[in-house]
Amino acid sequence: MAEVPIEHGLLLAAVLFLLGLIGVMVRRNIIFILLCLEIMLNAAGLAFIVAGSRWGQPDGQVMFLFILTVTAAEVSVGLALVLHLHHRFKTLDADAMSGMKG
Amino acid sequence: MTIVFYLSAAVAVIATVLVITRLNAVHALLHLIVSLLAIAVIFFTLGAPFVAALEVIIYAGAIMVLFVFVIMMLNLGPHAAEAERRWLDPAIWVGPGILALILAGEVGYLILRGAAGTTGAAIVGPQTVGVSLFTTYMLGVELASLVLLAGLVGAYHLGRRRGAGEDGEGERTNG
Amino acid sequence: MILVLLILNLLLGGGLAWLAGRWSASAARWTALVVTLFELLFVGLLWLRLEPAEGSPWLAGIVADWIPNFSVKLILLMDGVSLLLITLTAVLGVLAVLVSWREIQENVGFYYFNLLCVLAGVIGVFTALDLFLFYVCWELMLIPMFLLIANWGHAHRKAAAIKFFLFTQLSGLLMLVAILGLALTHFQATGAITFDYRALLGTAPGSLWLMLGFFVAFAVKLPAFPLHTWLPDAHTEAPTAGSLLLAGLLLKTGAYGLIRFILPLFPEAAAAFAPIAMTLGVIGILYGAVLAFAQTDFKRMVAYTSVSHLGFVLLAVFAMNLLALQGAVVQMLAHGFSTGALFVLAGALQERLHTRDLRRMGGLWTLMPRMGAVALFFAMAALGLPGLGNFVAEFLILLGAYRANMPLAALAAVGLVFATIYALWLLQRAFYGPVASEGAPRDLRPRETLIFAVMMAALLWLGLFPQPVLDAAAPALHRVPGVSLHVGAYVRGPRSPARVRESAHSVARPETAPLAEHVRNGDGSVWGDAKAGRGEAPAPWGRAGTGTSTIDDRRGGAR
């Protein structure tokens, strides 16, 4: 078993999360945005696993499972939306879809 | 095993950086799969073999395949990569980068200040997880199933074709 | 029980009028008229069956549980002041129904439903003595009034209605906070939650912030000087009956609140605040009068006269002596009739001339002599001509204020000159001079003549025979703590030995009795509200700190 300090695990999760966040902020393609969201969710799951591993308890893994289900649902709906939007706007540019501006 | 952790971590970070910088969606997807596999290895080293397996099967397998399907359905051609190049002006990275750095600093400060201890004390196998899942978190499981059902229904509703004319038109434009 | 009947009659009658309105408009009108006439009849019965319990100011009432979990009770109690104001409500209710007879042609049933709901809310406000219930009634009269203005008003009705709503609603929320704060203070002192007015007396006599919460709500309704600006807009845009109710009743709820809640609940804070409040009152008197002079819109002008007239009430309440309070009560009644009549007049003119612009009027006396005479009468009432109700009110108020604060009273008296200016200017522009408008507008109809006759009779009665009103209000006002009863520094003259006897107590004994006393209703049954009695809850004085213990000493001394 890898006996790494918990800080390192958490820092890894943080780095991955922030990379995902940068992606969300920078990319204009909706598919990329969805991919970056996956990265962020995954990073959150990683943090749970690290913490669960620190205490040797199953709860971290349970949480990861929940995140997994949410991710699955999110991706299915998100991708369906991508298809729908692509039909509608003929582009995947997120900036073009600003119909809800105030 | 510790070295495996750090190696996998390096792979995961590099792969992720590549994900967010690629112009071609399929390339990015492949890098993401690499990243997810690296994280699966990390899970394994942290004594969580069950979720490591799930990570490979569901994340890298099922979900990413879904992405592949969609990208294929959208039939993105070379002009998509061209558009990506146009969109990804180098200047656009500056702001989010600074923001992320500040956040990283704050998060890092908090992590390094508080926590203590090491990981990987023991292997927590599928059995333990399953028992916990179906006793303590029973309600959560039920809710998760509902979420999945809702996702199913929602995806079906959104993805339903509304007549061939509209659809054909869309394909012509993309092709 | 009869108080519940008074409110239910209006609410159910309102529903009935709504239903009748689906059938035909005139059915709704007649229903509303019958309901308000019944209301008047009930109030008449109330006057006939008055049986004040010994030592109690309450003439009728009901106490019952409403929401026991929060100790919210259904407490409706009526004393002399309430009775007078309920009578005003009933009379103006009938007049408001009559005024709307021809003016309202759309959605008549719903209109009368709202009208009667306003009346019900007003009567609730005048009788509710559970603070929570009071707040509910306060809102109950607000929303239908909002609908009346927003649906049946003139050109800019929406904006005016929203302005009205925002002012009253925001200030009402402040009052709610103050009510909760008061109940909380009481809870901290005694460990019992209650919203019962009688139990809350003396809870926080010196709390300036809680008092201000109430004061702002009442000052907006009154309206007092810097918070008056919703009134001209609301009045200008409201339908005639809306203006009548607004001027005649809704503004009175603010004045009533000052007398009923501010003075008894916070005697010390009110005394400390009195110079500011009186100054605001005087500013209101003068400011309203100057602005009334400048207006060109008839209704807007009358609205500013309201600001001026109710400045007198604010002055009176914080002068804190019996004369001024008596004057305030009379002013509430007299203003209800005089200003209400001017609004009805404005409505009648608008119906005939299709304008409210005074610049486009002129020489109306030639065309409509009877209406001219009516306008003259009410203009004279507005400027405080002796012999009419407003004079008695303003005389007593100024006299009381003179005792409390001489320079302010003198300044307020200057308001009478300003009142003369705007009242005469109104007559000059609209009724005198050469005929300005073409056409031959019809003089007063019999229905309108009846309305004005009632109001003129009421004003004359108030002006020449105000004694029954003063007597009715006196027992209630005697109990307002801190109010000094006597007029002069010293009294002489062999004419009235009674006067010498009275002068022995120049300051009213602050009442502790109403808390523990029994309430008797018309048929003689007795409710006791023992928990509310301070005699059985000695704790508050012990914990409330030095500020309250001094007042306790003073009370002990006076006793």
Add this chain to the structure above:
Amino acid sequence: MYSLIWLVPIVPFAGFLLLAFAGRYLPRRAVAIIGPGAVGLSAAVMLLISGQFLAAPPAGYAYEQTLWSWIATGGLEVGFTLYLDPLSVVMGCVITVVGFLIHVYATAYMAEDEGYSKFFAYMNLFVGAMLLLVLGQNLLVLYLGWEGVGLCSYLLIGFWYKKPENGAAAMKAFIVTRIGDVALLIGLFLLVVQFGTLDIPAILAAAPGAWAVGAPAAVAAALLLLGGAVGKSAQLPLQTWLPDAMAGPTPVSALIHAATMVTAGVYLIARLHALFALAPGALLLVGIIGAATLLLAAFSALAQHDLKRILAYSTISQLGYMFLALGVGAWTAALFHFMTHAFFKALLFLGAGAIIHSLRDEQNIFRMGGLRRRLPAVYWTFLAGALALAAAPLITAGFYSKDLILFAAWVSPVGNRWLWGAGLLGAFLTALYTFRMVFLVFHGPERTAPHGRPGPAMTVPLMILALLSLLGGFVETPADLGGVHLFSSFLGHALPGLAAHGSPALEAALQLLSTVAVLGGIALAYQLYLRRREATARWLARPAPDAARRLLLAGWGFDWLYDRLFVRPFVWLATVNKDDSVDAFFRGLARASLLLHGALSRAQTGNLRWYAVGFALGVMALLAIVVFR
């Protein structure tokens, strides 16, 4: 008999109600009976009661009748109480009798007016209110009458309301007098707070015990009451409304603005004489105001060309005499002059009305002339009135009353030579302007031809008033001319007499001086306006006299001054603030929230990536709070 006193004010009120509600449907003949009839009935009752008062006076020379309790609260008890004493008897008799005569006159004068019934309704209301004023036992009833006559004055000045300038004059009258009324009201408050009552007898009884002579409270009370009196009686500085009040019909000018209402201020001060006696400073001010007013108004009267305005300024001037008398403590003399003035000034106004009526509303005296032969009845009665006004010696009532005032000014302990001198100069000026008017109107060549002669309804009241103007003075004559003291001994039961008495020789000398002044004035008027009229006109056309004439014509420019000082600032203030500057704050609040709304809604771009940035910023801020806490 005394218990019928309530009928005196009630009957005119009943007449008012009848005429106000039913007048429109009554024939003119009925209105002409009801209007004067109500006042006549009231006069009859008043005279009967007065007769009994003379024959069998009530105990203490005072009778009270409480009709009902008006206001009783907080230790203040005000009854609706009437009070009869010598002072109110004199006032009541003069008001009802002169009022009745003027009503009769008006039936003819107003015969062709469309507002016939309205006119008599207002007039009856006025008489009722005036009677309440003088019969009120307490100051609140007095105040009710006080404001009531003000209202009627307003209504009758603006009677011909179709001309905007009449309405403006009416407004001016009401507002200016109301300024005085407010001072009076504050004075009432002071009295209530001091004495706990508004009953006049109680106050008069209590005041000397409560206040030392010259006590600040007494001076303040006297000054406030004086404010009310000055407004009502058109004295400086509130005299400007009276000349404009001539816009009303002439009987109104006669009744309200000469005989009765404007003397209310005199009545008030006489009624509350005990208070003024305690405030010597205020009393001196009364005298000074009277003297200054009588001179200023007399000079102004010299320059007027409108017949009614001459009489108006003359009224102000004569009221100045009454104030002068009050100021030197000669209460009885003031009342005496009030009575004779009521007779001769009503006569003069009615005579002027008859002239104006026959000349078809011509009021400029320079377009009149030679009416002596065409209107003999008017001429002779008018001449009687003019002689009385000018105080022609021995044969007129005005001589006796004015002489009493001048004598009192000389001998009274609170009087002085300056006040007497002002009175003497005033007498000269009075004779001058009066006979200027007489000579220009009745003598010389005819300029405008009259249409017809006034009927008996107009001439009979004129003759009665002429008789009263000539003979009314013999109820009170100086010691060297018979020494009749009927009037002062009767009033002595209500008003204290003058303390000082001069020697008969001094009295004769003063009479001689005033006689010289009066005759000199008449002679000068004869020279200037009858014999050398052209020369006078030429002289007046020169720049300096012309400027002086214009200043006097404009009443010394008080209107101009008040317009700049009060009217324009008030109107400016009101107009500038028409849209309520307080509301600007709330409107600003609304605008600010709209702006904020705009800013926030712009932040909602609909752009997904911006939302992500916002999310990141939020996380950053929250974490920063955690980190740096």
